Amino acid sequence: MSIIYFLVQQTMFFSIPLLIVALGGMFSERSGVINIALEGIMIMGAFAGILFINIFQGALPGQPVLIIALIIAAAAGMITALPHAYASINMKADQVISGTAINMFAPAVAIYVARIIRTVQQIPFVNQFRIEKVPVLGSVPVLGELFFQNTYITTYLGFAILVVSWLALYKTPFGLRLRSCGEHPQAADSVGINVYSMRYAGVMISGALAGIGGLVFVIPTSTNFNATVSGYGFLALAVLIFGQWKPGRILMAAFFFGLMKAVASSYSGIAFLKDIPIPSNFYKMAPYVATLVVLAFTSRKSMAPRAEGIPYDQGSR
Amino acid sequence: MKKFLTLLLAVLMIASMASCAGGEGGKFELGLVTDLGTIDDKSFNQGAWEGLVQYATEKNVSHKYYQPTEQSDDAYLTGIDLAVKGGAKVIVTPGYLFEVPIFIAQDKYPDVNFILIDGEPHNADYSTYSTSANAVGILYAEDQAGFLAGYAAVKDGYRSLGFVGGMAVPAVVRYGYGFIQGAEYAGGELGLAAGDLDIKYHYTGGFAATPEAQALAASWYNDGTEVIFACGGAVGNSVMAAAEQAGAKVIGVDVDQSSESATVITSAMKGLKASVYSVITDYYAGSFPGGRTLVFEAKNNGVGLPMDSSQFRSFSQSDYDAVYAKLAGGEIPRMTELDEKGSPSVVPVEISTVTEVA
Known part of the structure; x- marks a missing residue:
């Protein structure tokens, strides 16, 4: 039994960042903007968050530091995503190119800034965020050991983001408008929805979530941050496509x-x-292999947002 | 406006070119061209750089390091070109990746001396090995460093060990073989029965910190492994992360890694700093050992464990000195025959059960 617990706990370390980042990508793509920059945004989020932890660790207690670091990672992610939004929404540029530019830019700037501030490329941190056992819930048989021991608050944050994302996308006017901008922006515009600001919202949310995902990814993986997230941003893109741009499927x-x-x-x-x-x-x-197979069988009725990757030009309506 | 911008840009470009050329004004006698990573990588580059800086500050010699733009022979050669232009008389290049660049550079710059760490100059297809009179190759007996780590761990009471290497390059493989050999030797001294020692063995195939490496180490610790010899750059950081979560131990590599995590009980060290320092000293004394390959081993204190910062329970300095003397005296034969893929099956074992994980 302990092997099962162990496996579930390890799976969380891989799955939660993928889930958060893929959900981020979902918001961007459902609004009609391809976000290939997830990898770069993760790096920037992790960089800002770890740098904060490195500086304030010790001065503040463990979990509050992590929570503030997550907020900072989200902010850093949004700032990183901003140029991508500007280029692909206002400038109507090729969305793949500005995303690629961010992917190339992020590790370089992370190394550069780290070296200016600390003279060292790696930013060390002490992992004091692990929760050995959640009070009360951790003592529940089976479930307690599965989900409430050797864990991080980020695990629960991941599930919370999932629930909120689902609600926001399907149960609010905002979600409806966002989705319509990704499917048929001309129609959305005709009923008075501001396509540009909806797309900005989509890209900004994806920036915030990818930034958080980057930090969540690094904490259990290493003892320092070395300007890389090992390609997990691209893996999250695969998760997004495998999950057919739907929160429930992305979870699976x-x-x-x-x-x-x-x-x-x-x-x-x-x-x-x-x-x-x-x-x-x-x-x-x-x-x-599973991704390839699924794509091969579902490509004919792929759920990709129809207007994804096409810059919206109000003048050509 | 546009014209003004063009003019400004042109002026800027000329100014930046001038500032590049300006670098030649100051001469830097000692140069170091870095391998992958930087001079503060807590590993190869740093160890070599520290040795260079030690000599340079003691004797007040000008020095500078150069970082290639990417990992390729051409970029490394460009780095060397820059160092020569910068006035370098001696250029230190840490890492076996410099074997081919130095093979070319030693003939291109006959007046400049090269110190190649962890390798011997050879051409691209390994058909010709040649070290000119202005170059010296430095090799380390990694197997002896690994031996000391394995020996100390078993002597200290650990019975279930792990080895996580980066890529199966010769230096990493030698560490791994030595580690098994050392554990086996200690087991023999302690009179352990066959099967008493359990060693898991794996190469990750890279030198980066990944969740995969973390999960692998975590699963080994979960399965009863007490200490893992992490031998692959940042892979070690993932192993340390797993050890912190499992409350287990790690053995570091190349340099003293005790500052990186409280889980590091000791490190299998190469005397990078000392060897660079000693060769530079030879150069200025007029006895540059050009054309040769120097091997730094136990005999000349080229490898070792940092006993001051190690956290052993019972393994003492005198135990260490005793086994070190045996290594230095050549009583313990070195494992120098390597399997092509680095498989540990070629290491003779009686007490240990070695499980290679693909």
Whole structure:
């Protein structure tokens, strides 16, 4: 049983950042703007958050530092996403190019600023955010061990973001307007919705979530931040597509990817998997093969927002 | 307005070019061209740079480091060109990735001396090895450093060990082999029975901190592994993160990594700083060991454990000195035959059960 608990806990470390970042990407793409810059935004969010932790750790107690760092990561993510929004909404530029530019810009600026401030590229931090056991809930049999031991508040934040995202997208006027801008902006405009500001909102939300996701990704992974998130921003894009731009499916996709990643990297320490003669490459391939298969079968009725990637020009209505 | 901007831009460009040229005004006698990473990577570049700076500040010699723009032979050669233009008489290049660039540069700049750390100059397809009179290659006995780490861990009471390497390059493989050899040797001294020692063995294939490396280490700790020898740059940081979560231990590599995490009980060190310092000293004394490959090993204090910052429970300085003397005296044969893929199966074991994880 303890192996199952262990596996679930490890899966969380992979899945939660993927979930948060993919949900971020969802807001941007449902508003009609492709956001390939998720990787770069994650780096900037993680950078700002870790830098804050590095400076204020010790001066403030553990969990409040993390919460403020998450807010700072969100703000940094929004600032990073702003040029992307400006280029692709106001300037009507190719959205892939400004996204790629941010991906190239982010690690460089993270290294540059870190070296100016600290003279060292790596920013160390002490992981004092892990919760050994949540009071009361952690003692519940089975469930307590599955979800409330060896965890982070970011895990619950991830689920909260999921619920809020679903509500916002499907149960509020804002969500309806956002989705309409991604499907048929001309029609949305004709009923008085400001397409530009809705798209700005979408990209800004994606910036905030990707920034948070970057910080959530780094904390359990290392003891310092070295200007990289190891390609997980691109993986989140795959999760987004695999999840067909829908919150519920994105959740499943994120956990599928996370579970496969966790199994692939930890099977050697798990007794019953160790003895099955399946090479680790199989587990490593599984999420990507699954993505290809799903895309191959669903591409004809793909759920991609119809106006995604097309700059909206009010004049050509 | 547009004309003004164009003019301004032109002036700026000329000024920036002038400032580049201005660098030649100040001569820097000692130069270092960095490998991947920077001079504060807490690893290779830093160790070599510290040795260079130590000599430079003691003798008041001008010095500077140069960072190539990317990882390629051409970019490294450009870095070397820059250092030569900057007036370097001695250029230190840390890392085996400089083997090919130095092979070319040693003939291109016969008046400049090169110190290549962790490698020997050879051409791109490994068919010709040649070290000119103005170059010296430095190798370390990583297997002996790994041996000391494995020996100390088992002597200190650890029975379930792990080895997480980066890419299976020769230096990493030698660390791993030595680690097994050392654990085995200590097991023999302690009179352990066959199967008493358990060693898990894995190469991540990269040198970055990833959640995969973290999960792998976490699963090993969960499975009973007590200490992991993390041997691959930032991979070590992921192993440390897992160790902090599991309350387990880590052995660091290359330099003393005790400052990076409280979980680091000791580090298998190369004497980077000392070796760079000693060769630069030789150069200024007029006895540059050009054309040779120097091996820094236990015999000349080229490898070791940082006993002052180590957190051992029972392994003492005298235990360390005793085994070090045996290594230095050549009583313990070195593992120098490497498997092509770095498989640990070629290391003879009797007590340990080595599980290689693909």
